[in-house]
Amino acid sequence: MSEFVRIESPDDLLGADTKERLDALYAKVPDVTCACDNLGQCCQLTPEEAAEDWATMYPLYTTEYLNIVDHVRSHFSEEEQARFLTFDEERPLRCPFLSDEGGCRIHPVRPLVCRTYGVLSREHVEETGSVYRGDVPDLWIHQFLRNERCTICPDTELDEPDKLDDHAKEMVTFGYERELIKMGEENDGLDEERRVLLVEATGRGRLVRWTWGGFNRLYRSTLDWARSNLKDALKQSRLAE
Ligand code: SF4
């Protein structure tokens, strides 16, 4: 179990400009309506899925993590803030933000991976792969098909079909991801002492993506805990990138 520090500054961690860019990126993803009889089933893993290296709310990019921290700090009670901001399970079977009723408690700031789930149908995925084959590197097509064939949901209804073609292009060209990586490179909000520990552990000064619990360990743990444990946590992680 990690030990955590409070965030003392009342200011948001994410600057207003970055928040605007992030919201503009999210607005490109078509909305869907969920019509299954077990809401939230896609926000938790079966033991078999966990064994196959699946994780909830992953990949979570640095900018998305900071955005969710800001939302948690401004929308939840002190008690719940403490619970969410000290959550340190890297690979929980159930997303910590999943409500008992199967809803998402951080719906306005949920990460890209949650927004894109169930948007493209099986036909859209295969068609997009075919349409862009030859125009983008084969590796992109391969990764797009591998990822998106696993995130199809037969029970979603598309609410914004006019956004679909542009969205499919962003997905197959990894446009969303490149923009998220760029935002994280411009400002990841990490203090210098933790950056030194990160370099010692990984050889790199910043992470591109991790999970909610993983990022909490990096950003919110006490320096004493981080000095003693962060290196091992990062070495053992298969999701810290
Ligand atoms: S994405 Fe699919 S499985 Fe998940 S809540 Fe919506 S309808 Fe249900």
Ligand code: SF4
């Ligand atoms: S952040 Fe929300 S949508 Fe995403 S896995 Fe958690 S509960 Fe589900």
